[in-house]
Amino acid sequence: MGGFEDIGARLDALENQGLYRRRRVVEGAQGRELIVDGRRLLNFCSNDYLGLAADPRIAEAFAGAVRKWGVGAGASHLVCGHTGAHRDLEQALAAFTGRPRALLFSTGYSANVGVINALLSVGDHVFEDRLNHASLLDGGWISRADFHWYEHRNVDDLGRQLANSHASDSRLLIVSDGTFSMDGDFCPIGSLVPLARQSAAWIMIDDAHGIGVHGVGGRGLVDPEVYSTEDVPVLVGTLGKAFGTFGAFVAGDDALIETLVQRARNYIFTTALPSAVAIATLRSLAIVAEEGWRREHLAGLISRFRAGADEIGCKLLPSDTPIQPVIVGSARAALAVSRLLEDAGILVTAIRPPSVPRDTARLRVTLTAAHTEADVDRLIECLASIPRDAGPA
Ligand SMILES: *Cc1c(COP(=O)(O)O)cnc(C)c1O
Secondary structure, three states, X not given: OOOOOOHHHHHHXXXXXXXXXXXXXXXXXXXOEEEEOOEEEEEOOOOOOOOOOOOHHHHHHHHHHHHHHOOOOOOOHHHHHOOHHHXXXXXXXXXXXXXXEEEEEOOHHHHHHHHHHHXXXXXXXXXXXXXXXXXXXXXXXXXXXXXXXXXXXXXXXXXXXXXXXXXXXXXXXXXXXXXXXXXXXXXXXXXXXXXXXXXXOEEEEEOOOOOOOOOHHHOOOOOOOOOOXXXXXXXXXXXXXXXXXXXXXXXXXXXXXXXXXXXXXXXXOOOOOOHHHHHHHHHHHHHHHXXXXXXXXXXXXXHHHHHHHHHOOOXXXXXXXXXXXXXXXXXXXXXXXXXXXXHOOEEOEEEOOOOOXXXXXXXXXXXXXXXXXXXXXXXXXXXXXXXXXXXXX
């Protein structure tokens, strides 16, 4: 068979391997409960870590801004789509991250691809953690730099590869998730910084899951009191997770930001984020900074879940974050457990290859500040009631 004749057969093969993906239709806003395909389910899937995606104060700011700024930005930032709303949010994000400047992107995916491509080209080297987010990998591949994987969180492995790649006229960029999106663990930033300095490499940290959630005032893994802009020259954050809105930003010094404005194709050739999203995010940023109780409550739920899941013999990973994977094994088994939970009124996504390595398919439980302790207890009870051999191995 040649050409596209096997396109249907390949879909069938995905289905047979338990790898077929289906979208669920949600009606209404994000929250601790979701109406999915007409049923009310307790939601343990969302990245709305602080429970802000449907916050009425942010919604009100958004609605007011739509009346002032309209809906569409109408053009890219470099043509006539860049507004005072964008400028104000960029300044606020720079202050929040303790960096001289910040630049808005329409999504985290496009920020990651755009940044790596603006910085690297043929003859340069990019070093990526094995478990980096797909957008970081895609950015590295598209850049045409030499691509190096290093073992997950393994600074020795990275060090060896950096030493082998050193060349005076090429750029070396170390790229890592801050909090890994499928395992929930942190990147070893304290060891990456001296290694990068010694190798004349730059570090790029994508703290999509950390910003707003951890650290002093929700500043995430890259605490500006500890890590200067020289230590971590490129910091990426997203707005669609803890901030509960949409979009992303890159924070760094003036030369980095100007380089991105001149060269990042994903910045230049795309419509600007709606101004109302920027205004809503400004409101969200103030709430994230002020309402420390959201992070404290979330931390309490994380401990409660871990203690409970451990007691009933769940296989957890060493994560102190709202991302709490329960390892199941095969893709089919993970799907089967996820379906049984759903029958019990609980929504937890099964994450399967290629998002995670083979035989480590898992339930990716995410906790948010919108949950109650009783919600967590209910999840543990349901997990306990599912037979260990629920699915085919
Ligand atoms: C979600 C995520 C992104 C993508 O961000 P979007 O704004 O949703 O495109 C990038 N990196 C990491 C680590 C993520 O978890």
